[in-house]
Structures are given as C-alpha cells and as structure tokens.
Amino acid sequence: MPFNLSLAEREASGLRRRLPAIDRVTGRQLFSAGKCYLNFAGNDYLGLSQAPELINAAAAAAREFGVGAVASPLVVGHQSIHRQLESELADWLGLEAVLLFSSGFSANQALIKALLTKEHLLWQDKLNHASLQEAGMLSPARQLRFTHNDMAQLAAKLKPQSGLIVSEGVFSMDGDQGDWHGLTTLAEQSGNWLMIDDAHGLGVLGQQGRGTLSEQGIAADKVHITMGTFGKALGVSGAFIGGSRALIDYLHNHARSYVYSTHLPPPQAAAILAAVRVVQTADDKREQLQQRINQFRQGAALLPFTLLPSNTAIQPLLVGEKLGDEQSTMQIAARLRELGCWVGAIRPPTVPKGSARLRITLSAAHSKADITALLTALQQAIN
Structure with a gap:
C-alpha cells in the first residue's frame, strides 16, 4: 500500500510525525509521562481554557441541555444556547x-467549496x-497563490x-499580520469578494479583542467573509x-459539513459564550500577554537564533548552523524538553522546506519567571 512507502520516506528524511503522549494541559503547564513542563506550544493566548x-x-449547560446536541443543526441540533x-x-x-x-x-472547507464554482x-x-x-x-475554482503579503503581485493576478x-x-x-489595508483596497478596486481567517x-x-481588522483600523464591513476559531484565545x-x-x-443550504454534521454540544456552546463575554473586557489579559511578548523578544534578540518579525503571541525561531535545518530544530526542541520547556518544532510540509522553526507561543497565563526560564533554557540548549 502507498502509505507504507510514504511513512518510510518521511522517516528517512526526519519528517515523520508521531503523536505526543500528553497526560493533561493546565494552561501554562502540561504533564507528560509523570513530568511537568512549562507549556510554550499551545494556543491558549489569554489562559481562558482554565477560566472558572x-x-x-459548561457544567451548568451540561445539566440543563445534556452533553450532546443529538442532531445536525437543521434537524433539531440548533438549540437556544446556540442562537444566543x-x-x-x-x-x-x-x-x-x-x-x-x-x-x-471544517469552516474553511465548507465555505470555499460551497461558494465557488469552476467559473470563479x-x-x-x-x-x-x-x-x-x-x-x-x-x-x-481555479486557485492562484501570491507571495506572502505581496500586494503588487496580487494586483497583477487579479481579474475584475x-x-x-x-x-x-x-x-x-x-506570527505576522496580513496587509489588510492593501487587501481591502484591492478587493474594492477589483470588485472581488474578500475573506479573512482570523x-x-x-x-x-x-478593541475588545475584536481581532486583526480592528487592530488595523478597518471596519468589519470592508471584508465580506470573516472566519474565526474558538480554540485559540477563547x-x-x-x-x-x-x-x-x-x-x-x-451556507445553511449549501455548506455540507454544516448540514450533515452533529451540532456543537451545548456545554461547548455555553463555554464559548462565556469566553466571548470575558474577552470583551479582558484588556488586562491582553496587556499582560503583550508584556510577555516584549520580554521574550528582548531576551531572544540576544541569543544566536533568528527571531522572525512578529508582535503577536506566535514567536518563531529559526535555529541551526544552517537556518531552518530540520534535524537541528528537532534536537533543540528535545533539549528544551529535558530542561522543562515544551516548545513546538515545526517542519515541512507545515512550513516551506528550509524554514523549520521552533514555534514558541506565549500566553497571558505565563509569568515573568516562566519567560525567564524559557530564555535560560534556550541559551543552555545550544551550549
């Protein structure tokens, strides 16, 4: 079977993935094989996964609604908690x-497959x-890809x-942001629809954690489609x-993964609703996260790594004598775990070949001491 050959090829090239044995994650910490690590690999940017x-x-909704939606939304799965x-x-x-x-x-696949035809x-x-x-x-649809944030190349590819x-x-x-001033301008000029994955x-x-468009001073109605997830900051x-x-x-009528999937469990919907309410008044958590980002970047700039330009919670480091080397990246990630810090090691095909990196993610739940420990571990990992 072809999967045997594929796995062998990935093993030989050092790119085979294996499921890590995580016992549990409690915000800034994770536990594996009886050991506790500082967690710099998740996406819980505001630390809300542990918020009371x-x-x-979620617990109250489980008691009121039960633990499952019991049907797809267009049958009987869409309940009052979902509407709220x-x-x-x-x-x-x-x-x-x-x-x-x-x-x-699921959302991205449903949208694009439902919305576009071969004429698009x-x-x-x-x-x-x-x-x-x-x-x-x-x-x-015919797909045309443009170089990252290259508005001139996109403009040349666009058709009205x-x-x-x-x-x-x-x-x-x-960890960098899209050029949404450039994108909205080109969409308006060309008459094409525009979608943000935020x-x-x-x-x-x-403001109020509304996302990238708000950060860049762009009105929500300048973008036709917004996709967001609840598994990161929320x-x-x-x-x-x-x-x-x-x-x-x-989409109610044409998004197949929506029409034919059991709806979100009510306790999940209730937890998301609580997160939406918390996030709107969480300026203190956003400020604390920014402090941790600044602390990390100031310290990492003194280390012999290449720190990519990012002012967000995602902080990528290129490592190795040859930057982006997969083997060096995996070795340093393993050494960091020995030192008590769990950091994501990202390799192709998730990133382009030659750009393997440590993907360090920060959270408002991290303390100053946690960031200091990570910076110390990074220094020790290369000695």
Missing part, C-alpha cells in the same frame, strides 16, 4: 449573522493555513469581479463563519 467562568458555564451564542458573537464583531462549525478546518478564481496568500490551501485544491481573495489575520506559523487574531488584537474549540444574512442563509 468558562468551566462553570450566534447573536452575541455577531453583535461583538459587527457582523450581520454568523454560522457555527465544529472546527476552523480563488486568490490565496502562499502562507495561508493548510485548511484554506486544501479547500482551494478541492474547490472547482471573478472570485474570492483569502488571507489570514495573523499567520499561524510566522483564527489567531480574534480575542487578542483590537480557550475552547470550534469556529464560525460571519458575514451578511444572505451569505449565512446560503
């Missing part, structure tokens, strides 16, 4: 309507998430009123698509 407000909301979540989410983000999904991967073009940033890239490949432009708010492996910006950027899981009521009604 979310835990209590959609309403408050739309109000918070300035959207006409939203649609809930089980994951960001799809323009994507080359560093867009795998869910967007794969959705483009599976879509009947021909399809959809998609980019991310915060790029998941580089999985890593929602909750941590902008600390739960799941995702949504937001836009006009006409778009959401269309």
